Amino acid sequence: MSTSTLKKALVHTYMTLFTLPIIAMIVWYFLAATMNFTTHEVSMRNFDFLIKPVEYDGVELPLIWPIVLNTILYSLLIVAIEVGVSVPTAYAFSRLDFKGKRAAMKFLFLMRSFPGITLIIATFFILVQMNLVNTYLGVILVAITGSLPGRVYIMKGFFDEVPWDIEWAAMVDGTTRFGAFKKVLVPYVFSGIGAISVFSFLGAYGEWFLFKLLIFNDDMMTLAGYLSKLVTKENQIVNYGLITAIGLFYTLPVVVFYIFTQKMFMKVNMGGAKQS
Amino acid sequence: MNTVETAGLNRLQAASAPYKKPLRNVIYPYLFILPFSLLVFVFFILPAIATIAMSFTDLNASMKPHYIGLANFKRIFADYNLPEILSHTAVFAILSLAISLLFALIISIATQYFLKGKVSAVLYRVLWLIPSIIPSVVYVTFWKFLFDPTEGGLVNDLLHRMGIISEPVSWFTRGAMAIVILATIVSTVSGGMILLSAAINSIPEDLYKAARVDGASEKSVIMKIILPTLKWPLMYITISDLIGFVSSYFFIMLLTQGGPMRDTTTLSLYAFQQAFNLKYYGYGAAVSLIVVFISFILTLLLIRLFDFDQLIKPSRIED
Numbered sequence: 378m379s380t381s382t383l384k385k386a387l388v389h390t391y392m393t394l395f396t397l398p399i400i401a402m403i404v405w406y407f408l409a410a411t412m413n414f415t416t417h418e419v420s421m422r423n424f425d426f427l428i429k430p431v432e433y434d435g436v437e438l439p440l441i442w443p444i445v446l447n448t449i450l451y452s453l454l455i456v457a458i459e460v461g462v463s464v465p466t467a468y469a470f471s472r473l474d475f476k477g478k479r480a481a482m483k484f485l486f487l488m489r490s491f492p493g494i495t496l497i498i499a500t501f502f503i504l505v506q507m508n509l510v511n512t513y514l515g516v517i518l519v520a521i522t523g524s525l526p527g528r529v530y531i532m533k534g535f536f537d538e539v540p541w542d543i544e545w546a547a548m549v550d551g552t553t554r555f556g557a558f559k560k561v562l563v564p565y566v567f568s569g570i571g572a573i574s575v576f577s578f579l580g581a582y583g584e585w586f587l588f589k590l591l592i593f594n595d596d597m598m599t600l601a602g603y604l605s606k607l608v609t610k611e612n613q614i615v616n617y618g619l620i621t622a623i624g625l626f627y628t629l630p631v632v633v634f635y636i637f638t639q640k641m642f643m644k645v646n647m648g649g650a651k652q653s
Numbered sequence: 654m655n656t657v658e659t660a661g662l663n664r665l666q667a668a669s670a671p672y673k674k675p676l677r678n679v680i681y682p683y684l685f686i687l688p689f690s691l692l693v694f695v696f697f698i699l700p701a702i703a704t705i706a707m708s709f710t711d712l713n714a715s716m717k718p719h720y721i722g723l724a725n726f727k728r729i730f731a732d733y734n735l736p737e738i739l740s741h742t743a744v745f746a747i748l749s750l751a752i753s754l755l756f757a758l759i760i761s762i763a764t765q766y767f768l769k770g771k772v773s774a775v776l777y778r779v780l781w782l783i784p785s786i787i788p789s790v791v792y793v794t795f796w797k798f799l800f801d802p803t804e805g806g807l808v809n810d811l812l813h814r815m816g817i818i819s820e821p822v823s824w825f826t827r828g829a830m831a832i833v834i835l836a837t838i839v840s841t842v843s844g845g846m847i848l849l850s851a852a853i854n855s856i857p858e859d860l861y862k863a864a865r866v867d868g869a870s871e872k873s874v875i876m877k878i879i880l881p882t883l884k885w886p887l888m889y890i891t892i893s894d895l896i897g898f899v900s901s902y903f904f905i906m907l908l909t910q911g912g913p914m915r916d917t918t919t920l921s922l923y924a925f926q927q928a929f930n931l932k933y934y935g936y937g938a939a940v941s942l943i944v945v946f947i948s949f950i951l952t953l954l955l956i957r958l959f960d961f962d963q964l965i966k967p968s969r970i971e972d
Contacts, residue, residue: 385768391759395759396777399781399784403783462689465688469686472970473682473968478965482965490893491952495900495924495944496697497700498707498929498941499700499701499938503703505716522695548970609910614798614801621791627791628787628791631786
């Protein structure tokens, strides 16, 4: 017995050592946002950006609330479009027969693992030709094309789980195939729709790369794009207090949201590597 | 031939006559995948073709492409930056992969085998998940602060107080690659950890008990029971992480932007810089074609890991 407690203690020690840097990181975010490291004063002055435009590195930054509004609108729009497109597609892949389904499925799989980011140069050129640079539409189209294969794959898993008897029963009761899809199947996979909505929202909320690349107007920025511009402005950050304060304001809702949806996350993530 | 037999034959013929689906029902499934297919065509297939086409042109800021044959590819092989950049890519991808995989393995075995079912195990895993949940723009500020070149930076401050250094060290000029790899590892560990923990969790408890009754040591339980179970997840994580490391440059862009000089420029970032900083879109496309090729091979390998026939199920409603 004593050897096993010793072993447990050893494992605990190692794991604590492994985890300490991460705890230190979390503590640092809160300290840096609220404390002045040279005078050791605790103040909320860094959070002034919430009420008035503040100055960073000699440049006045725009007020944060329109940017917050952009972020929320953009994220919700992405959720709506991704759900709207991926649910019917996943349904077709899971439940309907059509010519070329096998090939299409293989292609979907390839796309899901293939990094679309490597094609960004050509994508940019196509957006220029379509006059979609510096518009939300351009960002949205590129963003959803990158993430849709993953969403379709998850949704397909949920549709696969629906028993056929339910659909048969609905059709025996006189509804059409589409009626069964709308009234029986979609409500049945509601948890799946919830899961992909969460993924889409978090993905859109964290998107900075496309905004940095495709959006030039500061008034169209989202929080992530705005922060990425601040972080990469100079080689080193001038005012950690302000940056971490904005960072915390931006991150905390996600972390809280994440803690509440954590179980679902784990379940769906595991589905991604289900083996034969 | 008696009448019963002919009747049976007739029925057989009638059944084997091909059932023709009404056109409406043939089109119906395609309507469901139409929006998706359109998007995929315009923003995936078209860019893939355009990348190849662009790599044969001298497309630049003027946005007027001219066909220049293989000149871009000749230029790649003559590019004096290339050996350096390829070695950066290899160092970045291999070190990040090896270390993050090792950590994922250690953490998942520790939390799912040694501390199975304990509250502390869940706590460790949730904490390790945090670096991957924090949006990357916020995550990098911590690393920038940690290795800040002024005396305000955490590492400089600590070393100064311990009396090891007297002048602040400029970490980003000395070991930018090490910092980039470190930051990448800490945020990638959790992905592998989730999959490996799930796989270990699926091992029935009885197997451990049986092994212990037979007098197996912890080492042989890990080597003979746990590791063989992890074969498939490990292969999956290896390839998919490798794809990520070869193709993406997000952390590098946020942390160092490829600098100082080209110390942290990987091949994919080099392509991006050629295209968007220097506006050599054609040359950038040619360089990115190498990345596309590597990722494509890796993706095909990844797909080989999956059983495809199990994924495709025919419809059980005839329409």
